[in-house]
Amino acid sequence: MEIFRKKLTSVDFDRGLELPPRSNLEPLQHVQGTIELPTIVESAAGTRLPDPVTIHCSTIRGSLVFKRGWYDIARNVGLKSGDTVIFYQEVNGGAQFKLKFSLAMEIFTKQLTPIDFGKGLELPQYNSNLKPLQHIQGTIELSTIVESATGTRLPEPVTIHCSTIRGSLVFKTGWFGIARDFALKSGDTVTFYQEVNGGAQFKLKVRNVRSSKEEM
Incomplete structure (x- = not known):
């Protein structure tokens, strides 16, 4: 179940990754304050980080934003403006969250x-x-x-x-x-x-x- 996809801009690296308004936020509607989302991170070619990353998702001014954990992902895989990320949930795989990136x-x-x-x-x-x-x-x-x-x-x-x-x-x-x-x-x-x-x-x-x- 895809939650959102976004082409990154410089703002996403400075203030956190704000989820686009046209996202399918149903799996995250229970967010109040900050929750932790253990997330498997992999490239579009299937290369995966060795361990899941815990992304902290917060409600800020009415929008959902990824902060701690997200910055680590961006640094470790070398993300930059123009790259694309897709965040989704595999409902048949233990409802685990996944973040796929494409440089x-x-x-x-x-x-x-x-x-x-x-x-x-x-x-x-x-x-x-x-x-x-x-x-x-x-x-x-x-x-x-x-x-x-x-x-x-x-x-x-x-x-x-x-x-x-x-x-x-x-x-x-x-x-x-x-x-x-x-x-x-x-x-x-x-x-x-x-x-x-x-x-x-x-x-x-x-x-x-x-x-x-x-x-x-």
């Missing part, structure tokens, strides 16, 4: 321009981490999971063709289909990253300007 390696974030829809999405050379793609010679195919900022995911991964053109890396075949399916336009933002603990799979997250304003 994300952001490759680039780009605000789209008209050129990206005409000639292909050219990867920005500055403020990018192109190390995972440095081996590209000619054209390679990147099987990519595509989802919106709100978590809506295309049913199947998309194969993006990444080519070296005039010294720059460019997304062409596959990218144009993504742009069409999500109705992307100039001003929208895409983030391309690799979850190194999830089978090193590539992911592309899209954020529409219109959707972002509606969320606000």
